[in-house]
Amino acid sequence: MPDPFDFADAPPPPPPQEQPARLPDLDALNEGQRQAVEAIDGPVLVLAGAGTGKTRVLTTRLAQILATGKAKPWQVLAVTFTNKAAREMRERVAALLGCPVERWWVGTFHAVGARILRAHAESVGLKPNFTILDSDDQLRLIKQLLKAHNIDAKKTPPRAVQGIIQRWKDRGLTPDRISDAEGADAADGHAAALYGEYQERLKALNAADFGDLLLHCLTVFRNDPEVLGKYQNQFRYILVDEYQDTNVGQYLWLRALAQAHHNICCVGDDDQSIYSWRGAEVGNILRFEQDFPGARVVRLECNYRSTPHILAAASGLIARNESRLGKTLWTHMNEGEKVAVRGVWDGQEEARVVCEEVEVLHTKGHSLNDMAVLVRAGFQTREFEERLIILAIPYKVIGGARFYERQEIRDAIAYLRVVVQPDDDIAFERIVNVPKRGLGPASLRNLHVLARAEGQSLVAAAEKLVETDELKPRARRTLGGLLDQFRHWRSLLAAMPHPDVTRTILDESGYTAMWRNDKTPEAEGRLENLKELVRALADFESLGDFLEHISLVMDNDEAVTDDKISLMTLHGAKGLEFETVFLPGWEEGLFPHQRALDEGGPAALEEERRLAYVGLTRARRRAFVFHAANRQVYGYWQSVLPSRFITELPDENVERGAPLGLHGARAGRGGGVSERTATVFAGSAWQSHARRSAPLIDTRSYQVTPGHGADQAFATGQRIFHQKFGYGRVVAVNGDKLDIQFDKAGTKKVIQSFVEAV
DNA sequence: TCCCTCCTTGTTTTT
């Protein structure tokens, strides 16, 4: 597999072979699409409604720019949000041109950001080989920081801190730009300080998190106009997919890069903006014309996907939103069926009815690949899975635990990371006691203390520590053995293909054996996954390449060869389409979700409505909406009301079907039901916001430096004190290691920073 | 150091 992030170092010597690119055929496009393709110069916003051929416009436009010679491939920057989208873009443009395109900048925001950052890492205090941390690593780091400050993880949940920091990064805010007011009310007022320290730690670890990949770019651009100028001039044409999902940081990044040529083309649909909760700013797309003066706006409103009823139902629904640019989708298609709305008794019946319909369609010859169940929340898939298993209908759950997020894969990768980059403390900590080797928190604390005092990485500290008597003999031997293994594996890298090295590492470390001895039912699958990992490794040039790839590419596309119905969340369904779509769980509290209602106000309700719009517009020919009268939430049975979105669907496009199993539900609508619903939702989870004032924590009580000897010089004969061994006298000095004759403990080798002069 | 029990907490998720 070619490395999808194989960007050229910019700008390279022109490729020797001028490629025989063919001009894309514009006659196949409709009027709007052609306008969007031909408006090459200047800022352009393409408002592409669902199913209006957005990708086609984007790819044809790219092909056009390249084929007419308006720009060389490396002068074109095309950014997407997912690797899948980037891959698709590459493939389709290559197909249009009839030849592969080399050295162009097509990738996700993060991949492109990483590429730029590696070239200028020094100016933000990183080395070019910095590690990219994922959210799991981040969390680990934040927990450490909380602990170091004696901050109660119950009052200040690490997850919350992580979220706050991430949101700040989304907005392009470095720690020095957090206003006092803002810092004060986040996470008991700790967040601002923690953010600063978190960044310091990352720098010390030579690591960047996902947010940093863009945030550091912004800093580089800000501090170094020459570098910025280089990229501004290089990128003659910039294309952005899914612009409605960009956050402030991404917007600033794009605006900075587009300053020289102003040829930026953003494609998006404000009605499909469903990621505000992770920092996306619909405002970016709503404001485009002000941000880029002289911008041309092209609307794509001819829908090639859905039947008129489906389209009208979706349009009628989304028309209730206030903050939108507004589009009127239309279609040439024949009428088709109305959107079917069905009430059922409970979740089980819902699953039963849906699966019956699936079976009926399947026996009529419809492929399962053409059907999908789209749910609001992940837990909803369970009932469908159970039912599908009973009926022996093949299914796939999309967006479950991803391959690279599985425990065993992350462990294996941590081993590789330590071998490739010994300073990777996060990875080291993850595997130092996996499998269990008796190097628990106590030994680790020792390492930490030393590493902090000496400003070194854990592995470096460990190398030093095993030379001394600081550790108990057993721990010392184990740690020494582990370090020897690291060295050994590192030396293998030069001599052996990296998949073999990996297998060796997994075997020799005892990691494989650990799972082989594990009697739980998952163990076998985990071993399978490890094999799969080794197999996947063969596709990469080197371990380094592989690690870069997986830190950025967390996707796992399954083979789509066999016929299976898809189960996924509405979020996961964006960008996909199916002949038949089932939309269960349209109930107040679940969809729109109670949490959105409680926390996000009217804006959040509009986002939920957009989510409903996305769901409906995934359907080509058939859409079924379901609502149950009773649903089990957190183990309790609740009576629930049909979603307001059901009421908002235009009557003429909806067939409100035989009222199945509404015996209790609708009848009780007048009073008791809604009251009970209200009580249940009011009572449960949404008090997480209640903030109690915490006593101020005395951070001085935590001491990082063990002794005071770190920067002291010791001379032979000097009296000293050591935390563990007590008083003694220096008998020899070897650099920062001392031989001490202890009064009680005999002669020991210890590290200077562990003793203090008395 | 490890294991067990108790308690809390429950969307959506890419990179």
Place this chain on the structure above:
DNA sequence: CAAGGAGGGA
């Protein structure tokens, strides 16, 4: 209800 984390006891 169910999972994950924290804290306590062996």
